[in-house]
Amino acid sequence: MKRSIREAYGEALVKIGSEEPRLVVLDADVSNSTRTIHFAEKFPERFFNIGIAEANMMGISAGLALLGKIPVVNTFSFLTTLRCGDQVRTSIAYPRLNVKIAGAYGGLSDSYDGPTHHSITDIAIMRSIPNMNVMVVGAPDEVEDILRIAVKIDGPVFIRLSRGEAYPIKELIPEAPPVEFGRGRILKEGGDITIVVTGTLTGRVLEASSILERDGISARVIEIHTIKPIDKDLILESALKTGAIVTVEEHNVIGGLGSAVAEVLSKEYPVPVEMIGIKDTFAESGDYEALLDKYGLGIYNILDKAKIALKRKRGE
Template identity: 35%
Template sequence: MMTAAIEEEGFDCRKAWAATLESLAAEDERIVAVVNDSVGSSNLGGFQKDFADRLVNVGIAEQNMVGVGAGLANGGRIPFVSAASCFLSARALEQIKADVAYSEYNVKLVGQSSGVAYGELGATHHSIEDFAWLRALDTVTVLAPADPWETEMAVRWAAAHQGPVYIRLSRMKVPDLGSDADGRRDFTPGKARLMRTGADVTILASGTMVHLALKAADILAQGGISARVYSFHTYNPLDEMAILDAATETGALVTCEEALVRGGLGGAVAELTSANQPTPLERIGFQGFQTTGSVDWLFEENRMTPGGIAEAARRAVARKL
């Protein structure tokens, strides 16, 4: 049976991103957008209409786009550099490293349509390596919001934060996750959001995978397994305490991300736990380049479904020391 990865009734987080940026730009004239002919794909038509001169379109030129972002920051602006994440993170990686991360310029990088959102377009247009690349740059805060509310919070936090930020967005529809396990809503970069308490296994999920992880927890509960679930929205800095506490208290871990597991959250958790608290770990995500296919098909193929996550959790539980 096919499990739809995309909710029929869900939200495209690009809308939350654009609405938040427009609202911030109205309050703070330092905010500018920098794009590579990506006004439409970044959903910035409204921004362009309201703040025409503050939308800097450098054309199809990603290296220039990121360098211009650093220069705008030098000139006192707060640039949000927005482009399809496959081009932003890969084509301009040296500019991100030298001009933004190492120079510590106050640039916000916004990767649109990340993961395999451009499913059928193939691996050139998939952006599954970006977490590994960006997480390696230690001055960059790397955020992966999971729903419209987290997206708004991430954009607002980035605008107020002094320093480089990468926000990874998707065009795939996701549900509103609602409140944290304790009934409140807290989005603090560097602190994972506890969405569900649990004692037998912990699922650490990011972005489009969080709502699927919550469904997996429902499946596991039916089988008597109590799963803790985090919206692990920050890759850098890593919430080490949440991971190590989960390792100690639940004894089994599963990471879920719409990304390459090598170097991504799967890699980060493996690095941390193997050095501090060796724990059975199953990693849901991509193992390498993906073929062409619809998003649903690619998710199903890679077991990035509630059923697939639940299976992985059972395997992790069975491997407990």
């Protein structure tokens, strides 16, 4: 059954914090939303509510990192990249400080708060900053693994989180490989086309792949949770194997997963690539699932793009 990603995140913070005394948590007065409230209750002396002063929070986290702490900074994802862009770049990434930035409510998941709170450019911004590592949580059972990886990395890491719920990957694919930094994982094998997904749309992609299979189309499904550094070897191996790729992301089609995949292929092994994402537009307020469908992230969109990519592959 589906489970809250933010609840899994709050629990993982407490668990890892109990093992790593250097870990400290900063929040911008949204601890109920980010679920860092659990850490605050367990370790009040290691929790800092900076208030609605997100840019200052980034600067404070840099200072804590210089003191040998491992700061995990929390606020809404659009704020981490847009309001705090200068501080993230100059105070954290440039000196390569050991700060972990958790961007909550990524994509359209803050659905009813509308375009001011939707975060559809965060991946593009963060992956363009030198020294920054970028990871995306796609399911509740990935949260602890990704957070542990981030804490072990000596340097800045951006973690994109969703507000919503998702099926655990192990529930959908019991034999799924483990989460590894810089490595995508093959969730389903296929030889006709590759569908590359990041974030919580994995369930929709797997459902679409089953429909394609009934139509006689064999789709390989790859989940990418490390956007930077991206798994070039797996992308190239998939291009060689299937000859056509569809990328799926809850992000602007400009600068995100699709762009990262296309950058790899254009240099090494060009094949037809179709990108599914938000088409460079602001979305309206509304129900989350309805917004995904309205802005081109539905199962039928995946099916259509897969068939277009196959036609291009065949020269039709």
